[in-house]
Amino acid sequence: MNFKLILCAFMSQLAVASAQTTGPEPIKGLFLHDLRLIPVQSGGRIKPFDEFARETILSLTDSRSFENFDPSEMIVSMMVKPQQWSDVPFIKISNEEVRKQLLLDPMRKYYSPAELMKSNAFLQYAEGITNQNAAAQVTNTGVSVATGAKDPRTEELKRVVDHVSRYHGLIEGKMWAVSPPADKNPESNWGTVAEGMTVPTEQSSAVYSLLKSYLDQDSEKFKESAAHTRRSIEAAMPGYEAQEPKLKAEVLYNRLRPFLQAMIFYLFAGILWLFANAHAFPRIMAKFLTFSAFVMHALGFGLRCYVAGRPPVTNMYESIIWVSLGVMVFALILFSRFKQTVLMTTATFLSGLALFAADSAPMVMDPTIRPLVPVLRSNYWLTIHVLTITLSYGAFMLAMGIANVGLFQFFRLAHAGSKPKTPITQRVALLNQLTYRALMFGTVLLAAGTILGGIWADYSWGRFWGWDPKEVWALIALLSYMAVLHGRYAGWVGTFAFPLWTVICFSTVMMAWYGVNFILGVGLHSYGFSSGGQWSVFGFLILQGAYCLWISYEHRNYKKLA
Amino acid sequence: MxxxxxxxxxxxxxxxxxxxxxxxxxxxxxxxxxxxxxxxxxxxxxxxxxxxxxxxxxxxxxxxxxxxxxxxxxxxxxxxxxxxxxxxxxxxxxxxxxxxxxxLDGSLRISENEVNSAVELDRHVLVYTRKDDNKSIPFDWMPESVAQNFKPYDIKEFGIRVEKFVSDAEPKINFLPTATPADPAHAKSSAAILIRILGSPMGGAPEFWLWSGDAGWSTQKLGPARFLIRSDHQKDLVKEAGISSDSPEARLDFVVNKAGELHFEATSIRGEIKTGKITLSDKASEPTIVNPEWKMPIKIQVKKFIPNAVNSTEYETVKVKAAMGNGLPNPAMQVSLLSNPSSKLWLGLGDRAEFTEADGTTVSIGYMPKRVILPYAVRLKQFELKHNPGTMDPAAYSSFVQIVDQLQKNETEMNTLPVHHITMNEPLAERGYTFYQASYIPDFPRPTTTILSVNYDPGxxxxxxxxxxxxxxxxxxxxxxxxxxxxxxxxxx
Known part of the structure; x- marks a missing residue:
């Protein structure tokens, strides 16, 4: 083997190790309460420093926290010790080709800003991309322009360049807006820390003493100056009284991570529900865990509503939270009537997995609370329309889950051998009834939600129906389920075909929910457009398709024998 | 049965x-x-x-x-x-x-302090005007796959033939020499030059046509420099184009005299004037360069000079649809007179073309969006755009409009009319029609033209x-x- 290569690999390992040992460390026992609560103007709204820090760290490292640092402390540390931080490898380059293009060590995934800035190849690309962006800004009129096919390498490069330039913006103090405007106009821009260097304000000097105390590792002084900074910004900020509880709620929401906790509880509860029929203890535990998870889930949803000042239904992340809550609500309603633990098993697993999906990809599903685009503002029709439609997705998701369990019964039936078959057929009938009930909720809500969308569009634009892809796909989903339900009534869709088609129809919901925004990318609902996650969704669809084919095959063989 | x-x-x-x-x-x-x-x-x-x-x-x-x-x-x-x-x-x-x-579902564009009552629909018409005769027939859009197999199609009652149709067209502007200066089919035959700016501080080497045929084409501004073409007898064109001579700018006038020779007249910001004659060389190795001797290191290469040129706009299918930004590209068609098949003219949506028949009568053919005239006019008093705090993202936009019944009303009278506020999700209903805030035309420093969607829905x-x-x-x-x-x-x- 090539000796040089081994040496290189060894050296790079060493470099990582050394960077980690000499990297900045958090100060122990620092009082961060006031720092987290400092109001910051960023991304079109006022948010607590804690949230600003998390968003900034997300935009630097693709994750909302980094190692053992508190996000707020990390931002302060970065601004105080830029030399040290510039050597910390926190910028992720996941595309191997990009790493090679930048002439970086392709064995690593994380690189430090200093390392990237030293790379001539990187600087050249950065310049090229910045020029492109400048050109793009000229044509951009606020509406996203379709750019056609995207090269993943260019996207990755753009992302890396953006990370590095954000990092520089941060350490130069251009990101942190601290000084509320003198004119007290809530629409005016706040002055940044960098601007405070040329024209000092009370707030910017307070921030300097805060940064200074951090550099001196003076915990007492730090606590004092953080409180002072917070007070002076609050005093200068227009309408602080109305904002204060929201800022506190947002810090609570960030630190509590309610959806993460709910997810863990749901998944444990799901496992326990599997054994809930046989034993009393898992049943009690499962009920308790489900209850806790549901409360946490609902609490998180409520907190998010309160902080954002609107129901969280405008992007993929928010809708997953709402849909998984819907799954639980429908499951609980049906459970109260039918007392079937299979409902709870399915629902807790579905909700848990959905929350896991939402939490695991912050770059695809942005968890940040952002202001609404004009068309979505000040309108309760929006709220009702979107909540209704997405709630129906929850019902369809539950139906899909139960139908999948139902399909599994046909595998059991095919392999029952000489065992009695009546329990299995009874089970199938019961599961089909539960699926049908879930579909009832789904179809009524989807029909109502689609019509409400029409009413909203009529009210806002004077157009009840405009064949917009999002509304068309909602209609397609409704029509597909309607075809199945009418087919069942007509005798075309039997005991086996019903769960099978229910599962297949869920792909139309996936298309209406995810596909229109992420794959088709056209139409008036463009405020939700994004990219990423295709492979997970395709993976799900392929798995689901394979499962359906397999069960169909088993069932056919069984029927041939019978 | x-x-x-x-x-x-x-x-x-x-x-x-x-x-x-x-x-x-x-x-x-x-x-x-x-x-x-x-x-x-x-x-x-x-x-x-x-x-x-x-x-x-x-x-x-x-x-x-x-x-x-x-x-x-x-x-x-x-x-x-x-x-x-x-x-x-x-x-x-x-x-x-x-x-x-x-x-009815259309859109109404109004600029501030202007009135409009013509609602544009999403359908298109061909408009025919000959003396007092006014006719229109619908001519709807068709996709490219259909347009490719488009067969020339005669509209007998208009006496025209539609030769070609381009679904998503972009104009390709060119200037072509005419045989004689007084070609009756091309009344607007004038001098045209193609110039290229070298050493521009704004980067690149922009290239553009100047044509003395109309005011819009005869001048071009580039930073503090203004370029113009005129014939000797067209001195007043400067005023026609709305340029005051006292504005602080470097000017370069290309002047075509009666003999058909090209001269230039360069004026620096401080008023120093330099003149000279331009002779175009035939060899590509010796480009014709004009040095106006401004403070900026700009030189101008004259690439083409056509003493008698006509504006010939052709349309072709857009290469990159996305490059058009906001809206989709517009269609265009080529038409000719049945009585004179060689008289082919291009019409983009919104254009009007004039033909001269054998007896000298002028026929005008327009390719227009279908319009519906409201029983009253709408006047935009003000357009307002608000941004999210600390960003340039539009947060809300609204139009303040007035309903005007008689267009004869003067400005002061109109200002006293009641003002209605139309904003996102807050439409205005007026005599069966409803007006919604749909969009606006982006402009700097602030947009002043609103786009309202107008709707009448009996269902x-x-x-x-x-x-x-x-x-x-x-x-x-x-x-x-x-x-x-x-x-x-x-x-x-």
Whole structure:
């Protein structure tokens, strides 16, 4: 083997190790309460420093926290010790080709800003991309322009360049807006820390003493100056009284991570529900865990509503939270009537997995609370329309889950051998009834939600129906389920075909929910457009398709024998 | 005969027809959204949403529902939810048809302090004007795949032939020499030059045409420099173009004298004037360069000079659709006179072209969006755009408008009219028409032209009541099923 290569690999390992040992460390026992609560103007709204820090760290490292640092402390540390931080490898380059293009060590995934800035190849690309962006800004009129096919390498490069330039913006103090405007106009821009260097304000000097105390590792002084900074910004900020509880709620929401906790509880509860029929203890535990998870889930949803000042239904992340809550609500309603633990098993697993999906990809599903685009503002029709439609997705998701369990019964039936078959057929009938009930909720809500969308569009634009892809796909989903339900009534869709088609129809919901925004990318609902996650969704669809084919095959063989 | 009718009836009331109908509708819609994603929404409208067969499916669905509902006659109490839901769908379908056939859905553009009453629709017309004769016929858009097989098509009553059609066109402007300066078909024959700016501080080497044929083409501004072309006898063009001579700018005038020679007259910001004659060399190795001796290190290369040129705009299919930014590109067509097939002219949407017939009569053909004139005019008093704090993202936009009944009213009278506020989600209803804030034309430093969407919808009430019936019927249907405690039926698998 090539000796040089081994040496290189060894050296790079060493470099990582050394960077980690000499990297900045958090100060122990620092009082961060006031720092987290400092109001910051960023991304079109006022948010607590804690949230600003998390968003900034997300935009630097693709994750909302980094190692053992508190996000707020990390931002302060970065601004105080830029030399040290510039050597910390926190910028992720996941595309191997990009790493090679930048002439970086392709064995690593994380690189430090200093390392990237030293790379001539990187600087050249950065310049090229910045020029492109400048050109793009000229044509951009606020509406996203379709750019056609995207090269993943260019996207990755753009992302890396953006990370590095954000990092520089941060350490130069251009990101942190601290000084509320003198004119007290809530629409005016706040002055940044960098601007405070040329024209000092009370707030910017307070921030300097805060940064200074951090550099001196003076915990007492730090606590004092953080409180002072917070007070002076609050005093200068227009309408602080109305904002204060929201800022506190947002810090609570960030630190509590309610959806993460709910997810863990749901998944444990799901496992326990599997054994809930046989034993009393898992049943009690499962009920308790489900209850806790549901409360946490609902609490998180409520907190998010309160902080954002609107129901969280405008992007993929928010809708997953709402849909998984819907799954639980429908499951609980049906459970109260039918007392079937299979409902709870399915629902807790579905909700848990959905929350896991939402939490695991912050770059695809942005968890940040952002202001609404004009068309979505000040309108309760929006709220009702979107909540209704997405709630129906929850019902369809539950139906899909139960139908999948139902399909599994046909595998059991095919392999029952000489065992009695009546329990299995009874089970199938019961599961089909539960699926049908879930579909009832789904179809009524989807029909109502689609019509409400029409009413909203009529009210806002004077157009009840405009064949917009999002509304068309909602209609397609409704029509597909309607075809199945009418087919069942007509005798075309039997005991086996019903769960099978229910599962297949869920792909139309996936298309209406995810596909229109992420794959088709056209139409008036463009405020939700994004990219990423295709492979997970395709993976799900392929798995689901394979499962359906397999069960169909088993069932056919069984029927041939019978 | 009766047997056939009976059979048709049997098919119409069958549930299986409904299933087939619903499923095929779903599949058609899927295809339509894919067309929209791959091509554009106009094409999806053409092939599916506005297509006759699509309406046939919807009609069949309506007939199916109607027949099934009638077949249950005499209706019993238990039929109520079923009847409600299905009557709801029928009402929505009829309402949609009323909107489609009798309604109005267009847009109205108004700039601040201006009035407008012409609502532009999404359909296009060809307008024919000859002396006092005014005619128009619809000429709707067709997608590229259809336009490629477009056969020249005669419109006898207009005396014209449509030679070509381009669905998504972009203009390609060129200046061509004319045989004689007084070609009657091309009244506007004037001098044109193609110049290229070298050493521009703004980067690049911009290249553009200057043409003395009209004021819009004769001048071009580039930073503090202004370029102009004029004939010797056209000195007043400077004033015509609205340029005051005292503005602090570097000027370069290209002057064509009666002999057809090209001269230049360069004026620096401080008023120093330099003049000279330009002779174009034939050799590519010796480009003709004009040095105006301004403070900026700019030199001008004269690439072409045509003493008698006509503006010839041709349209071709856009290369990159995305590059058009906001809106979709417009269509264009080439037309010729039936009496004079060589007189081909291009018309982009919104353009008007003039032909001269053999007897000297002027015929004008316009390719225009279809317009509907409102019984009153709307005046934009002010347009307002608000941003999210600390960003340039638009947060809200609204128009302050007035309804003007007589256009003769003067400015001061109009200012006293009541002002209505139209904003997102807050429309204005006025005598049957409803005005919505749809969009605006971006401009610097602030946008001043609003785009309102204007709507008249006779099917609205039917659609709303139908929706209510459908949803409440469905809820009732399921509620009754949920209340009936039926044990799940175990079938033999």
């Amino acid at each position: 009766v047997k056939i009718l009976e059979r048709i009836w049997k098919v119409l009331i069958s549930l299986k027809l409904a299933v087939v109908n619903i499923a095929s509708l779903a599949i058609c819609l899927m295809v339509a959204t894919i067309i929209e994603s791959k091509i554009d929404s106009k094409t999806a409208q053409y092939w599916v949403y506005q297509a006759r067969w699509f309406y046939a499916i919807l009609t069949l669905l309506g007939l199916n529902i109607l027949a099934v509902a009638i077949s249950r006659y005499p209706w019993k109490r238990k039929h109520t939810p079923f009847l409600m839901a299905h009557a709801g769908i029928l009402m929505i379908l009829i309402g949609a048809w009323l909107t489609y056939s009798k309604g 609205r009430a039917l659609k709303y009541w139908g929706s209510l019936l459908l949803v409440s019927g469905a809820i009732l249907l399921y509620l009754i099923k949920a209340v009936q405690k039926k044990k799940p039926t175990v079938e033999n698998l």
